[in-house]
């Protein structure tokens with residue numbers, strides 16, 4: 001992403017944050033609230049159960065479809081708030097490649113850096129600091145907080161490769177205890193027995209706002225993190241099949257491909273083909289075939305070359321998600 005695109009991204013986010021939605025909160029905050037509310041099913045019960053409207057966002061097979069639809073709706077809204085026409089889609093944060101506190105999203109003109117440990121880890125640099133009026137919707141005094149981990153690293157290309165070896169989408173009991181050797185979804189979501197993996201590591205590593213599930217999308221890096229998680233799922237789908245989803249219908253009430261993602265009013269199965277989305281679809285720059293681990297690291301290292309090639313393709317009507 002060039003400087004001008006980064007600025008366009010920042011400005012579009014602020015435009016969403018300043019535009020009121022019908023609910024009395026802003027367009028941006030509406031998305032934060034959808035994610036917070038997704039912890040509960042329609043009866044207000046925490047976690048997933050057998051209700052007609054189960055909680056589908058986390059710790060269940062629909063983790064990937066739910067977030068695919070969620071960031072798609074965010075992305076199309078974001079593009080409507082970009083008055084430069086420079087944005088082609090969400091950027092993604094390739095944390096396997098950009099692991100340092102000074103690389104990837106963390107520029108002073110982009111998402112800002114780590115929080116200040118001497119001031120409650122408040123993010124004081126960049127355009128999402130208190131100076132830029134970036135506060136949580138339900139607590140107008142609560143700023144963005146980051147606490148880059150001293151204890152955990154981010155997922156690596158080898159970690160991604162390991163997840164890619166799991167050819168089965170999910171496994172009973174369809175929750176965080178599903179074996180990461182049998183459940184690609186749980187492996188990528190990151191509920192490892194020995195500590196967080198991949199998606200969860202991203203949240204834990206950034207820390208602060210990102211490590212609180214009811215606030216995480218308040219940190220704009222959330223969208224770039226989930227775009228990369230979605231990229232990994234999309235590459236898995238290209239290896240194992242777009243419709244390769246579990247559980248089968250009726251095996252777990254509310255989680256079959258023919259069931260509804262009820263916040264969004266689309267079928268779970270409607271999210272599988274990312275090239276045909278809402279009649280538009282999207283694609284990622286740098287889609288790769290998964291080779292052996294050593295070659296995979298090499299591939300990620302040389303991805304800039306692939307981007308250059310794919311950049312020249314006609315974009316047509318398709319949204320384009322590139323690296324940040």
Ligand SMILES: [Cu+2]
Nearest residue numbers: 035057058067
């Ligand atoms: Cu989430």
